[in-house]
Amino acid sequence: MASSWTTLRHDPNQWSETLRRAMTMGDQALNLHLSHDAAPLARVIAVTSGKGGVGKTNIATNLAICLAHLKERVLLLDADLSLGNVDFLMDIRSRYNISHVISGGKSMEDVIQYGPGGVRVICGGSGLDKLANISEDEQHRLLRHLSRLQQETDTIVVDTGAGISSSVVNFCLASDHVLVVATPEASAMADAYGMIKVLVRKGYQGPISIVINMANNVEEGKRAYTRIAYAARRFLQKDLYFAAVLPKDERLCMAVRSRKPVILAYPRSRVSSSLKLLASRLSEMHCAKKASHGGFFRKLVRWLN
Ligand SMILES: Nc1ncnc2c1ncn2[C@@H]1O[C@H](COP(=O)(O)OP(=O)(O)OP(=O)(O)O)[C@@H](O)[C@H]1O
Ligand SMILES: [Mg+2]
Numbered sequence: 001m002a003s004s005w006t007t008l009r010h011d012p013n014q015w016s017e018t019l020r021r022a023m024t025m026g027d028q029a030l031n032l033h034l035s036h037d038a039a040p041l042a043r044v045i046a047v048t049s050g051k052g053g054v055g056k057t058n059i060a061t062n063l064a065i066c067l068a069h070l071k072e073r074v075l076l077l078d079a080d081l082s083l084g085n086v087d088f089l090m091d092i093r094s095r096y097n098i099s100h101v102i103s104g105g106k107s108m109e110d111v112i113q114y115g116p117g118g119v120r121v122i123c124g125g126s127g128l129d130k131l132a133n134i135s136e137d138e139q140h141r142l143l144r145h146l147s148r149l150q151q152e153t154d155t156i157v158v159d160t161g162a163g164i165s166s167s168v169v170n171f172c173l174a175s176d177h178v179l180v181v182a183t184p185e186a187s188a189m190a191d192a193y194g195m196i197k198v199l200v201r202k203g204y205q206g207p208i209s210i211v212i213n214m215a216n217n218v219e220e221g222k223r224a225y226t227r228i229a230y231a232a233r234r235f236l237q238k239d240l241y242f243a244a245v246l247p248k249d250e251r252l253c254m255a256v257r258s259r260k261p262v263i264l265a266y267p268r269s270r271v272s273s274s275l276k277l278l279a280s281r282l283s284e285m286h287c288a289k290k291a292s293h294g295g296f297f298r299k300l301v302r303w304l305n
Helices: 002-010 015-031 056-069 086-090 098-102 128-133 136-151 166-173 186-201 218-236 250-257 270-288 296-304
Strands: 043-049 074-079 120-122 155-162 177-182 208-215 241-247
Touching: 043 056, 043 166, 043 186, 056 074, 056 086, 056 155, 056 177, 056 270, 074 086, 074 166, 086 120, 098 136, 136 296, 155 166, 166 186, 166 296, 177 186, 177 218, 186 208, 186 218, 208 218, 218 241, 241 270, 250 270
Parallel strands: 043 155, 043 177, 074 120, 074 155, 177 208, 208 241
Antiparallel strands: none
16 A cells, blocks of 8 residues: 555646646636735635544644745644634644734734744634624724734645534635545545535635545545546536545554644654645645735635625
Protein backbone atom coordinates (compact mmCIF):
# COMPACT_ATOMS: atom_id res chain seq x y z
CA MET A 1 0.00 0.00 0.00
CA ALA A 2 2.91 2.33 0.73
CA SER A 3 3.70 2.39 -2.96
CA SER A 4 0.17 3.58 -3.77
CA TRP A 5 0.68 6.65 -1.64
CA THR A 6 4.03 7.24 -3.26
CA THR A 7 2.32 7.01 -6.61
CA LEU A 8 -0.12 9.67 -5.54
CA ARG A 9 2.68 11.95 -4.53
CA HIS A 10 4.22 11.72 -7.98
CA ASP A 11 0.97 11.63 -9.85
CA PRO A 12 0.82 14.86 -11.85
CA ASN A 13 -3.01 14.47 -12.04
CA GLN A 14 -3.18 18.09 -13.22
CA TRP A 15 -4.51 19.13 -9.86
CA SER A 16 -2.41 22.28 -9.52
CA GLU A 17 -3.16 23.42 -13.02
CA THR A 18 -6.88 22.81 -12.90
CA LEU A 19 -7.10 24.37 -9.49
CA ARG A 20 -5.12 27.39 -10.64
CA ARG A 21 -7.58 27.79 -13.47
CA ALA A 22 -10.41 27.36 -11.02
CA MET A 23 -9.00 30.06 -8.78
CA THR A 24 -8.82 32.40 -11.73
CA MET A 25 -12.45 31.65 -12.50
CA GLY A 26 -13.33 32.23 -8.85
CA ASP A 27 -11.42 35.49 -8.70
CA GLN A 28 -13.15 36.80 -11.77
CA ALA A 29 -16.47 36.15 -10.16
CA LEU A 30 -15.36 37.65 -6.90
CA ASN A 31 -13.93 40.72 -8.55
CA LEU A 32 -17.51 41.75 -9.11
CA HIS A 33 -17.45 42.50 -5.39
CA LEU A 34 -14.26 44.58 -5.42
CA SER A 35 -13.80 46.57 -2.25
CA HIS A 36 -11.81 49.72 -1.57
CA ASP A 37 -9.17 47.87 0.45
CA ALA A 38 -5.78 48.59 -1.07
CA ALA A 39 -3.49 45.97 0.50
CA PRO A 40 -3.71 42.42 -0.76
CA LEU A 41 -5.92 40.29 1.42
CA ALA A 42 -5.32 36.78 2.63
CA ARG A 43 -7.03 34.14 0.61
CA VAL A 44 -9.51 32.18 2.67
CA ILE A 45 -9.84 28.41 2.54
CA ALA A 46 -12.87 26.91 4.28
CA VAL A 47 -12.63 23.28 5.35
CA THR A 48 -16.12 21.85 5.56
CA SER A 49 -18.17 18.67 5.20
CA GLY A 50 -21.70 17.38 5.05
CA LYS A 51 -21.26 14.61 7.59
CA GLY A 52 -19.60 15.20 10.97
CA GLY A 53 -16.48 13.49 12.22
CA VAL A 54 -14.80 13.08 8.84
CA GLY A 55 -11.57 14.85 9.82
CA LYS A 56 -12.11 18.57 9.12
CA THR A 57 -10.49 19.88 12.28
CA ASN A 58 -7.46 17.66 11.90
CA ILE A 59 -7.08 18.63 8.26
CA ALA A 60 -7.54 22.37 8.92
CA THR A 61 -5.10 22.35 11.84
CA ASN A 62 -2.38 20.37 10.12
CA LEU A 63 -2.83 22.26 6.88
CA ALA A 64 -2.36 25.55 8.74
CA ILE A 65 0.88 24.32 10.31
CA CYS A 66 2.18 22.99 6.98
CA LEU A 67 1.45 26.32 5.28
CA ALA A 68 3.27 28.15 8.08
CA HIS A 69 6.28 25.88 7.52
CA LEU A 70 6.16 27.00 3.90
CA LYS A 71 6.67 30.57 5.19
CA GLU A 72 3.10 31.68 4.84
CA ARG A 73 1.52 33.89 7.50
CA VAL A 74 -1.41 31.78 8.56
CA LEU A 75 -4.48 32.39 10.64
CA LEU A 76 -6.56 29.42 11.73
CA LEU A 77 -10.13 30.38 12.47
CA ASP A 78 -12.21 27.91 14.42
CA ALA A 79 -15.63 28.68 13.01
CA ASP A 80 -17.31 25.67 14.56
CA LEU A 81 -19.71 27.70 16.64
CA SER A 82 -20.95 24.74 18.67
CA LEU A 83 -18.17 22.26 19.30
CA GLY A 84 -15.00 23.99 18.18
CA ASN A 85 -11.97 21.97 19.23
CA VAL A 86 -8.99 23.47 17.46
CA ASP A 87 -7.74 24.58 20.88
CA PHE A 88 -7.83 20.96 22.04
CA LEU A 89 -5.81 19.76 19.05
CA MET A 90 -3.36 22.65 19.28
CA ASP A 91 -3.16 22.28 23.04
CA ILE A 92 -3.72 25.98 23.59
CA ARG A 93 -5.98 27.76 26.04
CA SER A 94 -8.30 30.46 24.85
CA ARG A 95 -9.84 32.85 27.34
CA TYR A 96 -11.39 35.32 24.95
CA ASN A 97 -13.12 35.31 21.60
CA ILE A 98 -14.44 37.91 19.22
CA SER A 99 -17.59 38.39 21.28
CA HIS A 100 -15.33 39.88 23.98
CA VAL A 101 -14.06 42.39 21.42
CA ILE A 102 -17.64 43.20 20.45
CA SER A 103 -18.73 43.65 24.04
CA GLY A 104 -15.68 45.86 24.59
CA GLY A 105 -12.71 45.60 26.87
CA LYS A 106 -10.65 43.17 24.83
CA SER A 107 -8.57 43.77 21.75
CA MET A 108 -7.92 41.43 18.84
CA GLU A 109 -4.49 40.76 20.37
CA ASP A 110 -6.23 39.31 23.43
CA VAL A 111 -8.25 36.98 21.22
CA ILE A 112 -5.46 35.65 19.03
CA GLN A 113 -3.50 32.70 20.35
CA TYR A 114 -0.21 31.45 18.97
CA GLY A 115 -0.03 27.80 17.99
CA PRO A 116 2.81 25.65 16.65
CA GLY A 117 4.82 27.09 13.79
CA GLY A 118 3.63 30.59 14.65
CA VAL A 119 0.10 29.87 13.38
CA ARG A 120 -2.25 32.47 14.79
CA VAL A 121 -5.45 30.98 16.07
CA ILE A 122 -8.89 32.35 16.82
CA CYS A 123 -10.57 29.68 18.87
CA GLY A 124 -14.08 28.28 18.76
CA GLY A 125 -17.25 29.98 19.85
CA SER A 126 -15.53 32.82 18.06
CA GLY A 127 -18.52 35.14 18.37
CA LEU A 128 -18.47 35.81 14.63
CA ASP A 129 -22.14 34.83 14.38
CA LYS A 130 -22.93 37.89 16.49
CA LEU A 131 -21.61 40.17 13.75
CA ALA A 132 -25.08 40.56 12.28
CA ASN A 133 -26.67 41.62 15.55
CA ILE A 134 -24.50 44.55 16.53
CA SER A 135 -24.86 48.20 15.66
CA GLU A 136 -23.46 49.49 12.40
CA ASP A 137 -20.80 51.49 14.22
CA GLU A 138 -19.63 48.46 16.13
CA GLN A 139 -19.71 46.43 12.94
CA HIS A 140 -17.47 48.93 11.14
CA ARG A 141 -15.04 49.12 14.06
CA LEU A 142 -14.76 45.35 14.26
CA LEU A 143 -14.50 44.92 10.51
CA ARG A 144 -11.61 47.40 10.44
CA HIS A 145 -9.72 45.21 12.94
CA LEU A 146 -10.58 42.04 11.09
CA SER A 147 -9.71 43.47 7.69
CA ARG A 148 -6.33 44.59 9.03
CA LEU A 149 -5.82 41.07 10.26
CA GLN A 150 -6.67 39.74 6.81
CA GLN A 151 -4.15 42.14 5.28
CA GLU A 152 -1.40 40.89 7.59
CA THR A 153 -2.02 37.29 6.65
CA ASP A 154 -1.38 35.18 3.58
CA THR A 155 -3.90 32.43 4.21
CA ILE A 156 -6.83 32.08 6.55
CA VAL A 157 -7.86 28.47 7.11
CA VAL A 158 -11.42 28.22 8.41
CA ASP A 159 -12.48 25.08 10.24
CA THR A 160 -16.26 24.96 9.99
CA GLY A 161 -18.78 22.74 11.73
CA ALA A 162 -20.45 19.94 9.79
CA GLY A 163 -23.69 20.07 7.86
CA ILE A 164 -25.76 22.61 6.04
CA SER A 165 -26.68 24.93 8.89
CA SER A 166 -26.73 28.55 7.81
CA SER A 167 -23.65 29.47 9.82
CA VAL A 168 -21.53 26.76 8.17
CA VAL A 169 -22.85 27.68 4.74
CA ASN A 170 -22.22 31.40 5.35
CA PHE A 171 -18.59 30.81 6.25
CA CYS A 172 -18.16 28.85 3.03
CA LEU A 173 -19.93 31.44 0.90
CA ALA A 174 -17.60 34.15 2.23
CA SER A 175 -14.47 32.10 1.42
CA ASP A 176 -12.36 32.00 -1.72
CA HIS A 177 -12.00 28.28 -1.88
CA VAL A 178 -13.96 25.49 -0.21
CA LEU A 179 -12.39 22.15 0.64
CA VAL A 180 -15.17 19.63 1.15
CA VAL A 181 -14.01 16.67 3.21
CA ALA A 182 -15.65 13.27 2.83
CA THR A 183 -14.68 9.68 3.51
CA PRO A 184 -15.27 6.77 1.12
CA GLU A 185 -18.36 5.85 3.16
CA ALA A 186 -21.62 6.21 1.20
CA SER A 187 -23.28 8.48 3.77
CA ALA A 188 -20.28 10.82 3.91
CA MET A 189 -20.24 11.07 0.11
CA ALA A 190 -23.98 11.73 -0.04
CA ASP A 191 -23.72 14.42 2.64
CA ALA A 192 -20.75 16.00 0.88
CA TYR A 193 -22.86 16.21 -2.26
CA GLY A 194 -25.69 17.73 -0.18
CA MET A 195 -23.36 20.45 1.08
CA ILE A 196 -22.08 21.20 -2.43
CA LYS A 197 -25.67 21.40 -3.69
CA VAL A 198 -26.54 24.02 -1.08
CA LEU A 199 -23.42 26.07 -1.87
CA VAL A 200 -24.14 26.01 -5.60
CA ARG A 201 -27.83 26.84 -5.12
CA LYS A 202 -26.82 29.78 -2.89
CA GLY A 203 -24.66 31.13 -5.70
CA TYR A 204 -21.16 30.16 -4.56
CA GLN A 205 -18.96 30.53 -7.63
CA GLY A 206 -15.46 29.85 -6.34
CA PRO A 207 -13.60 26.58 -6.61
CA ILE A 208 -14.75 23.59 -4.59
CA SER A 209 -12.18 20.86 -4.02
CA ILE A 210 -12.69 17.43 -2.57
CA VAL A 211 -10.50 15.83 0.06
CA ILE A 212 -11.19 12.16 0.66
CA ASN A 213 -10.02 11.28 4.15
CA MET A 214 -9.58 7.94 5.92
CA ALA A 215 -9.18 6.07 2.66
CA ASN A 216 -7.90 2.50 2.71
CA ASN A 217 -5.93 3.18 -0.44
CA VAL A 218 -5.54 5.77 -3.19
CA GLU A 219 -7.81 3.96 -5.62
CA GLU A 220 -10.67 3.88 -3.14
CA GLY A 221 -10.19 7.60 -2.47
CA LYS A 222 -10.15 8.50 -6.14
CA ARG A 223 -13.26 6.43 -6.79
CA ALA A 224 -15.05 8.34 -4.04
CA TYR A 225 -13.95 11.65 -5.54
CA THR A 226 -15.11 10.57 -9.00
CA ARG A 227 -18.57 9.66 -7.74
CA ILE A 228 -19.10 13.01 -6.02
CA ALA A 229 -17.66 14.93 -8.97
CA TYR A 230 -19.85 13.03 -11.43
CA ALA A 231 -23.03 13.83 -9.48
CA ALA A 232 -22.06 17.49 -9.14
CA ARG A 233 -21.37 17.85 -12.85
CA ARG A 234 -24.49 15.97 -13.89
CA PHE A 235 -27.03 17.48 -11.51
CA LEU A 236 -25.52 20.83 -10.54
CA GLN A 237 -23.39 21.61 -13.60
CA LYS A 238 -20.52 22.30 -11.19
CA ASP A 239 -16.98 21.06 -11.78
CA LEU A 240 -15.22 19.89 -8.65
CA TYR A 241 -11.49 19.62 -8.17
CA PHE A 242 -9.53 16.77 -6.72
CA ALA A 243 -7.45 18.01 -3.79
CA ALA A 244 -6.12 14.98 -1.95
CA VAL A 245 -6.67 11.48 -0.75
CA LEU A 246 -5.56 11.09 2.86
CA PRO A 247 -5.02 7.60 4.23
CA LYS A 248 -6.65 6.15 7.28
CA ASP A 249 -3.72 6.21 9.66
CA GLU A 250 -3.62 5.10 13.28
CA ARG A 251 -0.86 7.66 13.89
CA LEU A 252 -3.41 10.42 13.51
CA CYS A 253 -5.55 8.93 16.29
CA MET A 254 -2.48 8.54 18.49
CA ALA A 255 -1.57 12.18 17.87
CA VAL A 256 -5.11 13.33 18.76
CA ARG A 257 -4.91 11.38 22.01
CA SER A 258 -1.72 13.22 22.91
CA ARG A 259 -3.26 16.57 21.86
CA LYS A 260 -0.73 17.11 19.10
CA PRO A 261 -1.22 17.74 15.40
CA VAL A 262 -0.07 14.61 13.57
CA ILE A 263 2.26 16.61 11.37
CA LEU A 264 4.33 17.43 14.48
CA ALA A 265 3.85 14.20 16.41
CA TYR A 266 4.52 11.89 13.45
CA PRO A 267 5.96 13.98 10.62
CA ARG A 268 6.99 10.88 8.67
CA SER A 269 3.65 9.12 8.84
CA ARG A 270 1.72 8.45 5.64
CA VAL A 271 -1.02 10.87 6.52
CA SER A 272 1.54 13.61 7.27
CA SER A 273 3.17 13.14 3.86
CA SER A 274 -0.20 13.52 2.17
CA LEU A 275 -1.04 16.60 4.22
CA LYS A 276 2.30 18.19 3.30
CA LEU A 277 1.59 17.52 -0.34
CA LEU A 278 -1.84 19.13 -0.07
CA ALA A 279 -0.33 22.19 1.62
CA SER A 280 2.44 22.62 -0.90
CA ARG A 281 -0.01 22.47 -3.77
CA LEU A 282 -2.23 25.06 -2.17
CA SER A 283 0.75 27.27 -1.39
CA GLU A 284 2.12 27.00 -4.91
CA MET A 285 -1.25 28.01 -6.23
CA HIS A 286 -1.30 30.94 -3.86
CA CYS A 287 2.04 32.24 -5.09
CA ALA A 288 0.70 32.10 -8.62
CA LYS A 289 -2.34 34.13 -7.73
CA LYS A 290 -3.22 36.21 -4.70
CA ALA A 291 -6.82 36.60 -3.72
CA SER A 292 -8.27 39.98 -4.53
CA HIS A 293 -11.79 40.58 -3.46
CA GLY A 294 -14.03 42.34 -1.03
CA GLY A 295 -12.66 40.66 2.10
CA PHE A 296 -13.80 37.57 3.93
CA PHE A 297 -15.20 39.29 6.99
CA ARG A 298 -17.07 41.91 4.98
CA LYS A 299 -18.60 39.20 2.84
CA LEU A 300 -19.43 37.19 5.92
CA VAL A 301 -21.39 40.09 7.35
CA ARG A 302 -23.18 40.51 4.05
CA TRP A 303 -24.23 36.86 4.10
CA LEU A 304 -25.22 37.01 7.77
CA ASN A 305 -27.39 40.02 7.04
N1 LIG B 1 -6.81 10.14 8.39
C1 LIG B 1 -7.33 9.62 9.51
N2 LIG B 1 -6.97 8.38 9.93
C2 LIG B 1 -7.51 7.82 11.05
N3 LIG B 1 -8.41 8.44 11.82
C3 LIG B 1 -8.81 9.67 11.45
C4 LIG B 1 -8.29 10.33 10.28
N4 LIG B 1 -8.88 11.53 10.20
C5 LIG B 1 -9.71 11.64 11.26
N5 LIG B 1 -9.69 10.52 12.01
C6 LIG B 1 -10.46 10.25 13.22
O1 LIG B 1 -11.64 11.00 13.20
C7 LIG B 1 -11.75 11.76 14.41
C8 LIG B 1 -12.50 13.04 14.15
O2 LIG B 1 -11.68 13.93 13.45
P1 LIG B 1 -12.00 15.50 13.42
O3 LIG B 1 -12.32 16.00 14.77
O4 LIG B 1 -10.90 16.16 12.67
O5 LIG B 1 -13.33 15.47 12.55
P2 LIG B 1 -14.32 16.69 12.25
O6 LIG B 1 -14.81 16.50 10.86
O7 LIG B 1 -13.67 17.98 12.57
O8 LIG B 1 -15.49 16.40 13.30
P3 LIG B 1 -16.72 17.40 13.64
O9 LIG B 1 -17.67 17.28 12.50
O10 LIG B 1 -17.26 16.83 14.92
O11 LIG B 1 -16.15 18.77 13.78
C9 LIG B 1 -10.32 11.94 14.87
O12 LIG B 1 -10.25 12.18 16.26
C10 LIG B 1 -9.71 10.63 14.49
O13 LIG B 1 -9.98 9.66 15.48
MG1 LIG C 1 -14.27 19.58 13.85
